[in-house]
Amino acid sequence: SNNNGTTSRVASPTSNVTTELADIDWDNLGFGFMSTDYMYVMKCSQGENFTKGELQRFGNIELSPSAGILNYGQGLFEGLKAYRKHDGKILLFRPEENGLRLRMGAERMCMPSPTVEQFVEAVNVTVLANKRWIPPPGKGSLYIRPLLMGSGAVLGLAPAPEYTFLIYVSPVGNYFKEGLAPINLIVETDMHRATPGGTGGVKTIGNYAAVLKAQSAAKAKGYSDVLYLDSVHKRYLEEVSSCNVFLVKGNVISTPAIKGTILPGITRKSILDVALSQGFQVEERSVSVDELLDADEVFCTGTAVVVSPVGSITYQGKRVTYGADGVGRVSQQLYSALTSLQMGISEDKMDWIVEL
Numbered sequence: 638s639n640n641n642g643t644t645s646r647v648a649s650p651t652s653n654v655t656t657e658l659a660d661i662d663w664d665n666l667g668f669g670f671m672s673t674d675y676m677y678v679m680k681c682s683q684g685e686n687f688t689k690g691e692l693q694r695f696g697n698i699e700l701s702p703s704a705g706i707l708n709y710g711q712g713l714f715e716g717l718k719a720y721r722k723h724d725g726k727i728l729l730f731r732p733e734e735n736g737l738r739l740r741m742g743a744e745r746m747c748m749p750s751p752t753v754e755q756f757v758e759a760v761n762v763t764v765l766a767n768k769r770w771i772p773p774p775g776k777g778s779l780y781i782r783p784l785l786m787g788s789g790a791v792l793g794l795a796p797a798p799e800y801t802f803l804i805y806v807s808p809v810g811n812y813f814k815e816g817l818a819p820i821n822l823i824v825e826t827d828m829h830r831a832t833p834g835g836t837g838g839v840k841t842i843g844n845y846a847a848v849l850k851a852q853s854a855a856k857a858k859g860y861s862d863v864l865y866l867d868s869v870h871k872r873y874l875e876e877v878s879s880c881n882v883f884l885v886k887g888n889v890i891s892t893p894a895i896k897g898t899i900l901p902g903i904t905r906k907s908i909l910d911v912a913l914s915q916g917f918q919v920e921e922r923s924v925s926v927d928e929l930l931d932a933d934e935v936f937c938t939g940t941a942v943v944v945s946p947v948g949s950i951t952y953q954g955k956r957v958t959y960g961a962d963g964v965g966r967v968s969q970q971l972y973s974a975l976t977s978l979q980m981g982i983s984e985d986k987m988d989w990i991v992e993l
C-alpha cells in the first residue's frame with residue numbers, strides 16, 4: 638500500500654462536511670506499521686513527575702546508546718484503538734484503563750509515569766492530530782501505541798535518570814493473517830512466558846521479546862501462535878503471545894485468573910463483563926490444559942486481536958478442533974457485542990466509550 642502522506646477529500650455520506658482521509662489502500666489494512674503525521678513526547682527526570690508534553694512530527698528519536706531501555710529493558714508499552722463512526726465522531730475504548738495499567742507497570746519497573754488524566758489527554762491530542770489516518774467505518778481502526786521508557790544514560794544496573802513517554806499511532810486491520818477466520822494454536826511445553834514474581838503481569842517490552850523464539854518456531858510449522866502454560870506445574874493455561882485465552886463449555890466462559898504471570902487485558906476484562914451481561918456464567922480460575930479436550934469453543938482476546946476464534950489447538954502432538962471450521966456461536970456473539978460497542982453501533986450502557 639502507498640504511504641506517501643498525500644491527502645484526498647472524501648465527502649462524508651451523512652453530511653456536507655468534507656472529511657480528510659490519508660490516501661492509502663483502506664481495503665487491505667493488516668497489522669503492520671505505517672508512519673503517520675505526529676507523535677506525542679513528554680519527558681521527566683527520575684524522582685520527578687511528568688509535567689507537559691508536546692506533539693512533534695512523527696520521526697526517529699535520539700537516544701544515548703547507554704539508555705536504560707536499550708541496555709536493561711526498562712520500558713513499558715500500551716495498546717488501544719480509535720474507531721471512526723459513521724457520523725464522523727472518533728471513539729476510544731476505555732483509555733483510562735490503559736492509563737491505570739501503565740501506572741501499575743511503571744511502579745513494577747521503577748519508572749515515573751503520567752497520571753491517568755495526562756495519559757488520556759495525550760492520547761486524545763495524538764489521535765486528533767492524526768485524524769486522517771483513522772480508517773473509514775468498517776475498514777479497521779487507528780492503533781495507538783503509548784511507550785514509557787528509561788531514556789537517560791546508565792552503565793551500572795540502576796533505574797535511568799530520565800524518562801520519556803511517547804505515543805505513536807498506525808492504522809490497522811486484522812491482527813492475524815487468517816483475518817476473522819479461526820486461528821490454529823500450539824501449546825508450548827518447554828519455554829515459558831512468565832514466572833511467579835516476575836513481570837508477566839505488566840506490559841513490559843521484555844515479555845514480548847521472550848516469546849519470539851517459540852512464536853517463530855510455531856509459525857514455521859504453520860501455526861498462528863503459541864499458547865503458554867504456567868512455569869511451575871506446566872499444566873495451567875496462561876496466555877497466547879499477544880492475547881488472553883478463554884474456554885467456552887455450555888453456558889460457562891472460563892479464563893485463567895490474574896495472579897502476576899498473566900497480562901490483565903482490558904479486552905479480557907471487558908469480555909467478562911459483556912458475557913455476564915448476556916447471561917453467561919463467567920469464571921476466572923486455574924484452567925488446566927486438559928480442559929481443552931472437552932471445551933466447546935476457545936477464543937483469544939486482546940486490543941490487537943479483538944476476539945479471535947481458535948479453530949484448533951495442538952498439545953503434545955494431539956490436535957483438538959473447535960467450531961467445525963467456522964466461528965463458534967459464542968465467540969461470534971461476543972465478538973459482535975464487543976465490536977458493536979467499540980464502533981458505536983450499539984448503546985454504550987457500560988460507559989466505556991470516550992467520544993472525540
Ligand code: COI
Pocket residue numbers: 715716717845878879880939940941942
Ligand atoms: C495489544 O493487543 O494491543 C498488544 O499490546 C499486543 C501486541 C503484541 C500487539
